[in-house]
Amino acid sequence: MVVAINHLRKNRIKYLLNFLVTLILVISAIPIVSFADSIIDKGRYIFQLANCYACHTDVENDGLPLAGGRAMETQFGTFYPPNITVDKETGIGHWTEKQFAQAVRKGLSPDGSHYYPTFPYSAYKNISDSDIKALKAYIFSLKPLKQKNKSHDLKWYISRLTLPVWKTLNTDQSSDKLNTDRGAYLVDTLGHCNECHTPRNSIGLLQMDLKFSGNEDLAAPDISSDSLKDWNKEELIDLFSDGALPDGDYVSDHMAEVVEFSTSKWKPDDLKAVIRYLRTAKKNVK
Ligand code: HEC
Ligand code: HEC
Numbered sequence: 001m002v003v004a005i006n007h008l009r010k011n012r013i014k015y016l017l018n019f020l021v022t023l024i025l026v027i028s029a030i031p032i033v034s035f036a037d038s039i040i041d042k043g044r045y046i047f048q049l050a051n052c053y054a055c056h057t058d059v060e061n062d063g064l065p066l067a068g069g070r071a072m073e074t075q076f077g078t079f080y081p082p083n084i085t086v087d088k089e090t091g092i093g094h095w096t097e098k099q100f101a102q103a104v105r106k107g108l109s110p111d112g113s114h115y116y117p118t119f120p121y122s123a124y125k126n127i128s129d130s131d132i133k134a135l136k137a138y139i140f141s142l143k144p145l146k147q148k149n150k151s152h153d154l155k156w157y158i159s160r161l162t163l164p165v166w167k168t169l170n171t172d173q174s175s176d177k178l179n180t181d182r183g184a185y186l187v188d189t190l191g192h193c194n195e196c197h198t199p200r201n202s203i204g205l206l207q208m209d210l211k212f213s214g215n216e217d218l219a220a221p222d223i224s225s226d227s228l229k230d231w232n233k234e235e236l237i238d239l240f241s242d243g244a245l246p247d248g249d250y251v252s253d254h255m256a257e258v259v260e261f262s263t264s265k266w267k268p269d270d271l272k273a274v275i276r277y278l279r280t281a282k283k284n285v286k
Contacts (some may be wrong), residue, residue, distance in 0.1 A: 075217060090149065100132070
């Protein structure tokens, strides 16, 4: 009888222990799994807001996603953005988080050389630490794709060696003054809208005193608050959601890509914050 009761107790204790161990495993697994998922989801959204895809994918020729090779024509020649997949040989698979952050925010490569500002790090410099972390986690969750980088084809007088000087002159970006407004962060930092919609001088520096007054070389129109006065809120929402213009036409060219890969992904609150911010962006005010 005693033996039988002991046996029953032991079984119960065993059952209870098993149950507790299972419970602990389940509880501890939930936050780990959802944390990993949520940082990747967050990173995917940052990646969309910053439109990393369009430049690093040869969309027109059905190129491999993020494997580079897209021709970017500029006044200084043709740039071919590199492979930013995690392929260890031809991409950035061996990069640390610090190296990644330094490239995106400071335009500095792991070997200490400077990137050309066609990589819009001048805008990205205020991306927050947690957004950079998430962005890297997302890019590093994607498939590695092997594709060798193409060399840029630039005018003879363009050299990487002049970039440190250029960088010291490039101090006039509005994003220097960290603006805590969400709309400003989406437009000036992540969305790098100035890169196309603000004119540049002969050495490629943005003329921030003419913020958003358009860039003729890129056929990018004036989007300062003055020129957007004629647009009502619904028209702006339509434009950023699917590229529809008030006259029934659709945006073409560079802006079509910005809409497809970036602004159409804005969450409703972010879309509102952007519109609010654009309404306040005045020309000729520093
Ligand atoms: C407007 C086009 C453009 C956009 C948008 C862009 N890049 Fe780039 N990126 C470039 C170009 C051009 C280079 C090469 C610069 C050079 O060779 O000096 C580059 C270089 C890089 C490099 C260096 C890779 C290496 O092998 O050295 C990384 C990393 C990178 N980009 C990541 C990103 C991420 C992440 C985003 C989004 C947050 C992004 N890029 C958005 C154009 C772009
Ligand atoms: C790669 C260059 C590029 C970037 C980056 C870019 N745009 Fe544009 N944008 C253009 C071009 C080019 C047009 C004209 C397209 C057309 O008329 O078909 C345009 C058109 C527009 C228009 C319509 C203006 C009008 O009068 O028709 C608005 C508004 C606009 N962009 C806002 C933005 C905002 C906000 C951002 C940042 C999230 C942004 N753009 C980023 C190139 C760019």
